[in-house]
Every structure is written in structure tokens, then in C-alpha cells.
Amino acid sequence: MTLSPWTSWPLRESLSREGVSDARMWIGRAVRAVVVAGLVWITLTGPRFTGWSLLAACAGMAATFLAFRGFFRMTADRRLWPSIGLFAVLEAAAFGFEFTGARAPAVVLWCACAITAMERLPLSVAVPCSTVALGAYAVVSHDNWMTTVATTAGLGLAGYVVRLDAEARGNAQRLLAQERAARKAEAESAALTERGRIAREIHDVLAHSLSAQLVHLEAARQLIQRSTDLEADRDQLLDRVVACRGMAREGLDGTREALSALRGEMIPVEDFLRSLTAAEGVRLEVRGAGRALPAEAGLAVRRVAQEALTNVRKHAPGARVDVRLEYARDDVGLEVRDFGGRGKPGELASSGSGYGLLGMRERAELLGGTLDSGPDEEGFVVRLRVPA
Numbered sequence: 001m002t003l004s005p006w007t008s009w010p011l012r013e014s015l016s017r018e019g020v021s022d023a024r025m026w027i028g029r030a031v032r033a034v035v036v037a038g039l040v041w042i043t044l045t046g047p048r049f050t051g052w053s054l055l056a057a058c059a060g061m062a063a064t065f066l067a068f069r070g071f072f073r074m075t076a077d078r079r080l081w082p083s084i085g086l087f088a089v090l091e092a093a094a095f096g097f098e099f100t101g102a103r104a105p106a107v108v109l110w111c112a113c114a115i116t117a118m119e120r121l122p123l124s125v126a127v128p129c130s131t132v133a134l135g136a137y138a139v140v141s142h143d144n145w146m147t148t149v150a151t152t153a154g155l156g157l158a159g160y161v162v163r164l165d166a167e168a169r170g171n172a173q174r175l176l177a178q179e180r181a182a183r184k185a186e187a188e189s190a191a192l193t194e195r196g197r198i199a200r201e202i203h204d205v206l207a208h209s210l211s212a213q214l215v216h217l218e219a220a221r222q223l224i225q226r227s228t229d230l231e232a233d234r235d236q237l238l239d240r241v242v243a244c245r246g247m248a249r250e251g252l253d254g255t256r257e258a259l260s261a262l263r264g265e266m267i268p269v270e271d272f273l274r275s276l277t278a279a280e281g282v283r284l285e286v287r288g289a290g291r292a293l294p295a296e297a298g299l300a301v302r303r304v305a306q307e308a309l310t311n312v313r314k315h316a317p318g319a320r321v322d323v324r325l326e327y328a329r330d331d332v333g334l335e336v337r338d339f340g341g342r343g344k345p346g347e348l349a350s351s352g353s354g355y356g357l358l359g360m361r362e363r364a365e366l367l368g369g370t371l372d373s374g375p376d377e378e379g380f381v382v383r384l385r386v387p388a
Contacts, residue, residue: 114130114159297388357371
């Protein structure tokens with residue numbers, strides 16, 4: 001056996017009442033109360049103690065009880081020398097009871113000290129202390145030597161079994177505490193993940209809606225600033241205002257959709273894209289056999305499509321746009337391609353945060369997918385692939 005089990009204290013959980021059921025605790029208390037009451041009755045009702053000796057016996061038993069409680073407390077606090085000192089006091093009390101003729105309390109105290117020391121002290125200290133207590137009992141025992149040897153060996157073994165039981169309970173309590181900490185950390189991680197998901201949904205919905213509104217508001221501002229006849233440009237301004245109102249309505253619908261998505265209530269991706277491309281005047285092509293997509297993958301396709309079309313409106317107004325949705329065996333792909341626009345790049349490109357595609361790429365990577373974007377042929381292309 002290594003040195004550590006001999007020199008280390010039992011687990012703190014083993015020395016406490018943690019993990020002990022209420023029934024077991026009350027049964028132990030009842031047994032101890034009955035034993036103490038019986039010992040007091042046997043000792044004080046005999047003819048040996050009368051007058052002042054009876055008062056001294058009562059005081060000695062009370063002091064012994066307090067010393068025993070102190071021994072429990074010192075071992076629970078892992079204070080070695082005070083524990084050894086109190087054990088010595090208890091042994092002296094046992095000898096005192098034996099010399100005054102109170103044999104029953106002395107025998108019970110020796111046995112209790114041996115078992116308790118084995119349970120609550122480091123083995124390097126518990127074994128000598130238990131040996132001293134059981135040796136004292138064996139010396140004063142009036143039984144034959146075989147009975148005495150069997151009794152002392154049984155008490156020593158009982159003390160070790162009690163120690164093993166306490167250590168098993170302490171290990172169980174420690175494992176339970178670790179499991180609770182792991183579950184708490186897992187719950188906190190899940191909460192952070194869900195908060196991140198909600199934050200991405202809020203960002204994506206608001207970024208799409210508000211950036212689209214900023215495009216039209218910026219166009220209206222430039223129109224007002226450059227116009228020499230506002231009455232003549234009234235129809236164009238009205239168109240911009242109506243477009244902003246439409247974008248606001250779209251943002252509200254997107255918010256409702258995001259809330260529905262967070263609750264797991266979403267329309268199929270294909271239906272969403274058909275509605276979105278119809279509103280934008282964009283051609284949609286679907287390849288592969290359509291199927292229901294996981295919630296996160298479906299949200300990624302939705303948001304990338306919205307962000308890509310918003311960027312087309314901002315950077316290439318009037319461009320022809322093709323959207324392609326492709327169902328593969330293990331994933332789903334989305335491609336949004338524009339072919340140049342009639343607007344001037346840069347006129348409205350400064351609106352928005354500029355982090356839309358970056359956020360989409362982070363969303364795709366979190367799902368184990370990819371998002372690529374950049375100039376292609378006559379315009380710009382955005383390609384998304386996510387596992388589904």
C-alpha cells in the first residue's frame with residue numbers, strides 16, 4: 001500500500017453527515033440515546049456511587065460526553081493533535097470508570113473509541129489509537145483469551161468496515177457534486193449557445209430590414225438634396241417612402257418569423273425562397289429532391305438569401321439576379337449571383353454595418369459549412385453550403 005492512504009485524512013464528505021438519509025440519522029441518534037441512557041442508569045443506580053461520588057460520576061460522564069463530541073468536531077475539522085489529545089482524554093476516562101468499578105461505561109467507551117478512531121483518523125494514527133483502545137479492553141477483560149481475541153479482532157474489523165462505508169459515502173457525495181457541477185456548466189453552456197442563436201437571429205433580421213430601409217432613405221435624401229424641383233420629383237420620393245414602409249413591414253414579418261423559428265415553427269425553405277424571390281423579381285432555380293431541413297440549416301439558407309439580395313440592392317441596383325437552391329445528399333447549397341447593375345456602386349454601399357456576409361460566414365462555420373463570396377464573371381456571387 002502506498003504512503004498516501006496511510007497519511008491522508010478521510011474525505012470531508014465522509015466525516016460529515018452529508019449524504020446520510022434522515023431515517024439513518026434518526027436511527028443512529030436513537031441508538032446512541034438508548035445506549036447512553038442505559039449506561040447512565042446502570043452506572044448511577046448501583047451501590048458504588050452515593051453522595052459526592054454519585055455527583056462526581058455524573059460530572060465525569062458529562063465531561064466524557066463533551067470530550068466525545070469535541071473529538072468528532074476536531075476530526076471533522078482535520079485537526080490532528082487536538083484529536084489525539086481528546087482521544088487520550090477519552091482513554092483516561094475509560095480507565096477512570098474501570099478503576100471506580102463502572103465497568104460497563106469503560107468497556108463501551110474503549111470499543112467506541114477504537115471504532116471511531118478507525119473511522120475518522122488517518123490510518124497511520126487510527127491503527128495505533130485503535131490498538132491502544134482495544135489493548136486496554138483486552139487487558140481488563142475477564143473473558144477467556146479466545147473470546148477476548150475474537151472480540152478485539154471483530155471490533156477492529158468493524159471499525160475498518162465503518163471506515164470503508166464512510167469513504168464510499170464520501171466518494172459518492174463527491175461524484176454527485178462533480179456531476180451537479182458538470183450539469184450546471186452544461187446548462188450554462190446551452191444557455192450561452194441559445195443566447196448566441198437569438199443574438200444572431202436578431203442581428204440578421206434587423207440588419208436585413210434596417211439596411212434595406214437605409215438604402216431607400218439614402219436615395220430619398222440624395223434625391224431631395226440634388227433636386228431643383230421637389231414637386232417634379234414627388235413621385236420618386238413617394239416611391240422611396242413606400243419602399244421603406246414595405247421594408248419595415250418585411251422587417252416585422254422577419255421578426256415574427258425569427259420568433260417562430262426559435263420556437264421551431266418555420267415554413268419550408270423552398271416556400272420562403274419562392275416568396276422572397278417573387279417579391280424581389282428574382283429568378284429561383286431548385287435542384288434535387290426537396291426535403292425538410294434542420295432548423296439551423298434552414299435559418300442559415302434564409303438569412304444568407306436575404307443578406308445577399310440586400311447587398312445586391314445596395315451595391316448593384318437594377319442587376320439581374322439568379323438564386324439557386326440545391327438539395328444534395330448530405331448538405332444543402334444556396335447560390336445568389338448577380339450580373340451587374342445599372343446603379344453606381346458606392347452610391348448606397350455605405351449604408352449598413354458591412355458585417356452581413358461576415359456574420360453569415362460565421363453562422364455557416366458554426367454549422368460545419370462554408371460560405372464563399374466574391375466577384376464572378378460580370379457581377380458578384382455568394383455560395384453557401386451547410387450540412388443538412
